[in-house]
Amino acid sequence: MAGVATGKGYELEMPSNYMSLKDAAEAAITQLVEPYPKTKKLWGLLNGDAEMNADWDMSNYIAVSKLNFNDHGETHAKIVAASGLRMLRLLLDNGVTASIMKDKAGTEDDAFLIVMAAGLLHDIGNQVHRENHHISGVYLAIPLLNRLLPEVYDDPEAMYEVRGHILHCIYSHEFEVPDLTVEAALVGIADGTDMTKGRGRIAFDKGNVNIHTVSALSIDRVDIQQGTEVPVEIHIYMNNSAGVFQIQETLGKKISPGPLQDYVQAVAIASPDEPLADLRIVHKLVINGHRLEAKK
Template identity: 45%
Template sequence: MVTVSANLIQSHLKEPKVKQMFRLMETDIEVQNTLRMSNVMAVERLKYNDHGPVHSKIVSGSALEIFDLLSQEVTPTTIENNVCSLEDAKVIVLCGSYLHDLGNSIHRVNHHIHSCVIANPILDRLLRKVYPEDAGLAVRLKSEILHTIFSHENEVECLSVEAGAAKIADGTDMAHGRTRIPYRTGKVDIHSLSALS
């Protein structure tokens, strides 16, 4: 049995490029401070649940766990389409799930679009470090990561297994009553009440 927590990601850092990308995002000033501002907007101003660094780690670990399970039964879309290798597909899942809520730093409305805008230059910078020998692959991965970020919104259809794993994982962040934060802060609406069920 798998326990969903911020530590789950550690069991998915076996491949060198996945591990390197995770370490880069964890130590990147822009990524970490944008996630911090996502929490300011979501938790402090809107009284929503966590959308910051801990949420990013939890969702990333869950997404990679889901992706590993799915990959045992179905061919990942990026491999089927000859976009990249399995290790690279995991980098897509990792980045898409880790960066999916950056846009909350601006506003909840259209945050999936804002997340793509914010992530675009970050991905250019970080992918160059992980893939210095293959600029073309880095561009392809960036497209897939941005698709994963964009399609995490409920109304947007996922067009890849990778994006689907991240989208499903976003709903798994319920560890230790974390989704009850809005209710405890006095917010009573359908979201806070459903978190209590």
């Protein structure tokens, strides 16, 4: 049951198809960080850390159980981290350099570490409140990073500079805040790619029926792949044209404007071809006072 307190904190029962994405994200992160010793070590530290787990649990408790929003916990964080790392790999393979590398302030390993850590941490401010969560997230991330980064970096100055990059990514992952680095743009765009139907199922089932939840339920799959005209193509497969709202209002605003608007392209694909009519998500809507309810 969503929001039930257990011995391990507040846990949420996520849809099985969305939980399978968490397993896939963990496998992808593990594979992508394998060549990078610092990133690999921090991944191991964060993935098993009690404070990190509590941050994810409490972020979901506030966002989902109290506000009836979509998932903002562990599953979402790991999907964002995996997507950001995939896109970073594609950019580097196509000659697009991360900011910390371009400025000769760090290595490829540092760039991967920044994107991974920021992806995992970007939404932890939701445990304070959804409002200004990108600001709360910065303050919550500082003590955690101060505790774990010294286990990865021998040079304190280099460590604190990397920490600064991570904090910028967390602060600017909302589309209203301009991304000033490639790494920040990657985290913001990756945040927008987590739009598959499982993410919105809990909020919808709890009665939060609006264009955001309906649109999220219209997205069957999101794939990140090598582009034909740009280095990164994000393919979004929809079963219902309502998914266009999710793409335009969530993902589109995180791509443009920004440092990567010329290197990342989103492609929306409606399927299946038959039947020609959209698959129905909502069969009947009833306005009950100030509440919009879906009825069978």
